[in-house]
Amino acid sequence: MNSTDGTHREPLGDASAAADLQAFAVQLRRMNGEINRLVHAFAHAQGLHATDVQALGAILDADTPLTPGRLRDHLGLTSGAVTACLDRLERSGHIRRTRDSADRRVVHLHYEPAAKSVARSFFMPLAEAASGARSLSEPEEAAAALRFLARMNEELARVESPRR
Numbered sequence: 335m336n337s338t339d340g341t342h343r344e345p346l347g348d349a350s351a352a353a354d355l356q357a358f359a360v361q362l363r364r365m366n367g368e369i370n371r372l373v374h375a376f377a378h379a380q381g382l383h384a385t386d387v388q389a390l391g392a393i394l395d396a397d398t399p400l401t402p403g404r405l406r407d408h409l410g411l412t413s414g415a416v417t418a419c420l421d422r423l424e425r426s427g428h429i430r431r432t433r434d435s436a437d438r439r440v441v442h443l444h445y446e447p448a449a450k451s452v453a454r455s456f457f458m459p460l461a462e463a464a465s466g467a468r469s470l471s472e473p474e475e476a477a478a479a480l481r482f483l484a485r486m487n488e489e490l491a492r493v494e495s496p497r498r
Contacts, residue, residue, distance in 0.1 A: 362486075369460070376456050382422060385409065389419050390428060390445060390453065399432075399442035410495045 373387045380387075392408045393400050400408075406416040420443065423429040428449040434440035468476050 372457065372460055376453065379456065380428070380452075381426060382428075383419070385411070385415075386419050386423055386428075389416075389423060390449075393429060393443050393445050394450070394453075399444060402441055402443065405443065 370384075374384055376382075377384050377387045388409060389405060392405055396404075402413075402416050402420060405420075406413055409416065409419075411419070420429065420431065424431060426449075427446055430444050430446055432442050432444060434442060471479070
């Protein structure tokens with residue numbers, strides 16, 4: 335073990351570690367490309383932008399209702415771009431905005447149940463693909479893959495991106 339969190343990390347200079355890292359990168363890019371293909375198809379079918387679908391995903395996955403400011407930070411967009419995105423999503427019936435009862439200046443974003451159902455239906459092939467891949471894996475493999483993806487997302491969340 336050569337890290338503070340108890341995980342084993344190979345130095346990037348090691349040829350085997352570099353080859354493994356390259357193989358991970360290829361598979362992650364392929365998966366990202368396949369998911370993006372579905373996201374773009376959903377966006378097109380709904381008359382949305384791909385960024386709008388990213389916003390919907392963030393709203394769906396949030397532990398508590400997102401605010402436009404938190405969504406802006408998550409997507410790395412300007413306030414104006416987030417407002418335009420939310421206007422499109424609200425006009426198309428995907429989200430609704432509500433004011434906080436304690437502080438009326440605070441706006442919360444909610445994914446409309448009917449729109450969520452449409453998205454769930456559209457993305458069912460993605461869920462079925464994940465289920466199929468999981469069924470071909472041992473439970474320990476699936477658990478390890480889930481831990482890896484969670485750690486990867488944590489690492490990526492720490493990467494600073496330039497402001498638009």
